[in-house]
Amino acid sequence: MDKVIFITGASSGIGLHTAKLFQAKNWKVAATMRSPEKATDLARIVDIECLRLDVTDPESIRAAIAATLERFGRIDVVVNNAGYGLLGAFEAASSEQIERQFETNVLGLMSVCREILPYFREQKKGLIVNVSSVGGRMAFPVSSLYHATKWAVEGFSESLHYELEPFNIRVKLIEPGPIKTDFYDRSKELTKKEGLTVYDSFVSRAIDNMDKAGREAPDGEIVAQTIYQAVTDGTRRMRYGANTKGILKARKLLPDAIFFALIKKIILR
Numbered sequence: 001m002d003k004v005i006f007i008t009g010a011s012s013g014i015g016l017h018t019a020k021l022f023q024a025k026n027w028k029v030a031a032t033m034r035s036p037e038k039a040t041d042l043a044r045i046v047d048i049e050c051l052r053l054d055v056t057d058p059e060s061i062r063a064a065i066a067a068t069l070e071r072f073g074r075i076d077v078v079v080n081n082a083g084y085g086l087l088g089a090f091e092a093a094s095s096e097q098i099e100r101q102f103e104t105n106v107l108g109l110m111s112v113c114r115e116i117l118p119y120f121r122e123q124k125k126g127l128i129v130n131v132s133s134v135g136g137r138m139a140f141p142v143s144s145l146y147h148a149t150k151w152a153v154e155g156f157s158e159s160l161h162y163e164l165e166p167f168n169i170r171v172k173l174i175e176p177g178p179i180k181t182d183f184y185d186r187s188k189e190l191t192k193k194e195g196l197t198v199y200d201s202f203v204s205r206a207i208d209n210m211d212k213a214g215r216e217a218p219d220g221e222i223v224a225q226t227i228y229q230a231v232t233d234g235t236r237r238m239r240y241g242a243n244t245k246g247i248l249k250a251r252k253l254l255p256d257a258i259f260f261a262l263i264k265k266i267i268l269r
């Protein structure tokens, strides 16, 4: 029987690569996004259904799940990929910026989980793949709010997996390092407060170095391949890195002080 994958944030980057890869592997794909009317190329590919879904709009989540079941008859895997980075000095962030960051990266992901769980329980099977980041296991400068969301996703997912295991529903986490996508470009949001300039040179040094790492990184295909491995390897392994360049291991092995010195050397040089 054909398998069906449901992906959020499939308009660009990792989500788009994941949609195309699974289609190429003969999966049926619900490629959900905020503006499906713009996805004219993707919509032309057989077995890919482009559907409107804004993770901050629960009704759009329900409608996209219903449309997928109507079109493909089942959902085997949900990939919670939609997200973006709010970067810059914490003090400069507005309440609206902070709320939107959490509403998208955390509450939105939770809403998708909450909407799919009754269906997965009834089906007695399901897999939730949450796209976190290496930034869910460590923290870089000027990204405090983004890290707060990804650390939340990590804790949420790890706890959730215990209560879903008895229902044959698995939860997995994808932890990419830098990946060349719109994350570093149109999706990026910066904190800004009128008259607050004391952080400017620190922030621009860090962001320049992170953007450079993003520009020089591989594209979303490497993460799509990792998601494919996570979905198909048949194991209970929870965490999968992609282009991590040993940093997850370094975080695990090094004492805080040495790890922090390393991060400063890389990002604040």
Ligand SMILES: NC(=O)c1ccc[n+]([C@@H]2O[C@H](COP(=O)([O-])OP(=O)(O)OC[C@H]3O[C@@H](n4cnc5c(N)ncnc54)[C@H](OP(=O)(O)O)[C@@H]3O)[C@@H](O)[C@H]2O)c1
Binding pocket: 008, 009, 010, 011, 012, 013, 014, 015, 033, 034, 035, 053, 054, 055, 056, 081, 082, 083, 084, 085, 104, 108, 131, 132, 133, 134, 175, 176, 177, 178, 179, 180, 181, 182, 183, 184, 187, 214, 220
């Ligand atoms: N790139 C990296 O270096 C990196 C590393 C680790 C983790 N990640 C994570 O990977 C995921 C995908 O990011 P990406 O790198 O592929 O960047 P991207 O190309 O900017 O893609 C982000 C996607 O999220 C969507 N999105 C944003 N807000 C949304 C909302 N409210 N509802 C539905 N969709 C929404 C965007 O849709 P629109 O087209 O409508 O804006 C876009 O499709 C994110 O969770 C990110 O945190 C990225």
